[in-house]
Amino acid sequence: MDQRVKKKATIYDLSLLSGSSPSTVSAVLNGTWRKRRIKESTAQTILGLAELHQYTTNLQARGLRRSRSGLVGLMLPVHDNRYFSSMAQTFEGHVRSRGQCPVVVSASRDPEEERRTAETLISYSIDQLFIVGATDPDGVHEVCELAGLRHINIDLPGAKAHSVISDNYEGARMLTEAIIHHFGNDNPLRPDELFLFGGRNDHASRERIAAFHATKKALLGADPEDGVQSSGYSPDITLRAFEAFYQRHGKLPRALFINSSINMEGLLRFMAGRPAEMFSELVVGCYDYDPFGSFLPFPVIMVRQNVEAMITKAFELIDEPPTAPQTFLIAPELIQPRSALKGPLDTLKDIA
Amino acid sequence: MDQRVKKKATIYDLSLLSGSSPSTVSAVLNGTWRKRRIKESTAQTILGLAELHQYTTNLQARGLRRSRSGLVGLMLPVHDNRYFSSMAQTFEGHVRSRGQCPVVVSASRDPEEERRTAETLISYSIDQLFIVGATDPDGVHEVCELAGLRHINIDLPGAKAHSVISDNYEGARMLTEAIIHHFGNDNPLRPDELFLFGGRNDHASRERIAAFHATKKALLGADPEDGVQSSGYSPDITLRAFEAFYQRHGKLPRALFINSSINMEGLLRFMAGRPAEMFSELVVGCYDYDPFGSFLPFPVIMVRQNVEAMITKAFELIDEPPTAPQTFLIAPELIQPRSALKGPLDTLKDIA
DNA sequence: TTCGCTTGCACAATCGATGGTGCAGAAACT
DNA sequence: AGTTTCTGCACCATCGATTGTGCAAGCGAA
Structure with missing residues (x-):
């Protein structure tokens, strides 16, 4: 409180205080002063003053100049x-x-x-x-x-x-396979008992749906065409899709492939208010990982996209000189039910 | 592609093109032109050119000038x-x-x-x-x-x-009460069967812990002093707290008050790899709402902080002329187990 | 015709930082 | 001593938009 809402110090203020020119001050403060052959002692003086007056660079001005x-x-x-x-x-x-x-x-x-x-x-x-x-x-x-x-x-x-995306086909293949294998041989899943909910007409959904169909066909021998209920990326539309299905069939399928955790929230909405037993036999595969979702009262197999790898790859690519657009696939990971994985928060320090 | 990475148009470009001065162009483009008594027709000309040349304001420049x-x-x-x-x-x-x-x-x-x-x-x-x-x-x-x-x-x-915060005391009171009431009268909860996990030495935690103690005392008649295990806001530290507890007692408490959904993830980590039956009798109250968390295999009562109301209030306050700092409490809401509430995403439109 | 008011706009300073260029004085060299 | 080479820094245009001010032309009134 030693200074009433005083305007922030600028290089001009420091220039007057130090007796150096604004450009010298600027160079010292942005670190280019050695290149500009500024004397060490001058630099120290200015840095001292900057500290003293709590100088901070106006980044809008810098941004304007440097574009x-x-x-x-x-x-x-x-x-x-x-x-x-x-x-x-x-x-x-x-x-x-x-x-x-x-x-x-x-x-x-x-x-x-x-x-x-x-x-x-x-x-x-x-x-x-x-x-x-x-x-x-x-x-x-x-x-x-x-x-x-x-x-x-x-x-x-x-x-x-350039694009960095999850290997949606492989992820969906693994997931479909895992869902099917989750049912033992005594009471195996039939093709008309596994449905996919959610998704749009976007690349990811198309790939996942394609893998879903292919895997069903490969493992279950058949794949009735009505096995897919697109419902966008909205919990409520997904909810309505479940309600419609329930209306038509009097029950949910034994197994669900859910296109994203957002769609999965549609399932939650469907569950709310209905008896838990209605879902006791259900097996769900969900493309996307949510730690809480992994512990629902029925088996939920999830696919975790490798966010860290995707971001890392993206940073590599964005710095490189531009070339013809390419798509890079990052392998996702199949997550068994009841898994609580570490996330980005785990790298933060915390005080107990 | 009609123009190679052409530099963006500025008011000076439009000034030349239109024959008006930069200041006139500026006034037209930022909407202050009526105040400046610019002729309608001049304005239209400039707006047309702006459209044609895809002019967009350089917000850093504006920001610099306007601070x-x-x-x-x-x-x-x-x-x-x-x-x-x-x-x-x-x-x-x-x-x-x-x-x-x-x-x-x-x-x-x-x-x-x-x-x-x-x-x-x-x-x-x-x-x-x-x-x-x-x-x-x-x-x-x-x-x-x-x-x-x-x-x-x-x-x-x-x-x-000014501060806008959730009414932590009341929220924690409701939550503690709900946890206790969740046990019927045949096998009521004893004071040493309800523990609080998570939290730090911050205002919210202190309030919640105070309400926890007070409510336990009021409803259960007693409150052993070791009923609180602070474990920061970190899943892993919370996990370790659960493991330590389990080590000491050979079991978890019948009921848990968990200080936040982040701490709740510590419980998930504890659950991972352990048999589901170990948790079949558990009752959990969690301060914070997570839709998936609400559907875990045991009853999870949650407290949803009213984010919309908090943000709305904050916007009101921040615009008002400053007065002495005050704290505003926003009532949170008790959420029964297996509830899938609407969230901010529900206001977005979606194409099915 | 002249005064005064309105209309419609141009001028120029300004926000703060950057970086190319130039130049004086000191040091080094012939 | 005269010339070249460094040192160490100042000068100034510039990034793009904003805004207070000034002023000419047009118009109506006296």
Whole structure:
């Protein structure tokens, strides 16, 4: 409180105080002073003054001058989901370790919103943009391209920029197989007892659905065509899909392949208010991992996408000189029921 | 692709193209042109050119000049948790509806990191900062105060700025009561069968622990002093607390009060690999709501903090002229086991 | 015709930091 | 002593937008 809301010190203030020119002060403060042959002692003086007056660089001014900001963007579909929030957490760690500032925003899976969001970020001269699960990656690409902004797709691929995605086909294959194998030989699963719920017409869903069909056919010999109930990425629409199914068949299938943890919440909504016993025989496979989801009262086999590897790969690619767009697959992992895995939070320190 | 990575158009470009001065262009583009008595037709011309050349304002330049940025910050402890991610989701909605840009960052519950993060955000001239669950809110306050930045505490109160927090005492009281009542009269809970796990020496934990003690005493007549096992906000430390307890007693308590969903993950880790039957008699109360957590194989009563109300209140307060710091309590809600509630995602539209 | 008011806009300073260029004085060399 | 080479730093344009101020042309009134 020694100073009333005093304006922040600038290099001009330090320039007057130190008797050096603003450019010298600037060079000292941003670390380029050796290149500029500033005397060690001058530098020390200025650094001392900066400390004393609590100087901090105005990053908007720097950003304007350099036409980049030190901000790195992550565009998510939504925050409120363990897959995407672990993405945010992991991303933050990477960005910070590079001395930059993470900016995480969501765009609600709305192509229009996605483009607007990218444009806003570009207006702040962000240095790089990581586009996660975009509904229209190529639309976002156009916007970035025009601004000369480095960007990369994650989770859902685009045709015009590098993409790092989970190996959805293999993940879904493993998951389908695991669901089927979960039933022993005494009472094996029949093809018409395994249904897939959730998903849209996006690349990930298509791959997963394809693997689902193929694996059912391979392991169960057949695959009735109505085995898939697309219901977007919304708990409520998924809920309605379950209700409709229940209406038609008088029961749920014995086994479910659920396309994402968001759709899985649709199942929770269906469960709410219905007797627990109704689900005692159920076996569920869920594409996406949620620690709590793994411990539901029936077996839930999950697929965990390797977020750490995806982000790491994405950072590698975004720094490289641009080449023709490629898609990189990252192997996901099959998670047995009742597994509580470590996550990005585990790298944080904590005081007991 | 009609233009190679052409630099973005500026008001100077449009100035040349339109024959008007940069200041006129600026006024037209930022909407202040009527105040400046610019002719309608001039405005239209400029707006047309802007459209044609895909002009977008350089927000760093604007920010520099105006010394604010249009950015609104949300500082979270961590992302990867349903409570905080729903906070982020809700916050985003509010910020966007005000035409500003949300910036969500996490500071790992580290006081040093919290201050650094605030300083970084300030360097970008953010307009407001919402500080969620900070370990050292008053430290962050100092930083904000010096910069004249409006800020507010959420979830954990500070002494030097307004705070909007959940009514932790009442929430914990309801929760403790609900846990106790969950046991019928045939086999009622004894005082030494209900333990609290998790929490730190922060305001929320203290309130919850106080309510826990008081309610136990009121309803069960006694409260042995060792009923609380603080274990920070870390799944692993909580896991170790459960293991230690199990070591000592050869079993878990019949009932648990778990201080947060993050601590609850410690319980999951304890469950992993142990037989499900070990937990069949368990009753858990968890402060924080997680939809999946609500459907675990034993009764889990949860407390949902009213994130929407908290954020709404915080936005109201942050706009008001400053007064002496006050703390506002927002009532949380008791959630019965097997409840799948709507969340911030439900307001998004989705295509099936 | 002249005064005064309105209309419609241009000018120029400013926000804070950066970095290319230039230049004086000291040191080194012939 | 004269010339070249370093040292060490100052100068100044620049990034793009904002905003207080000034002023000419147009118009109506006296």
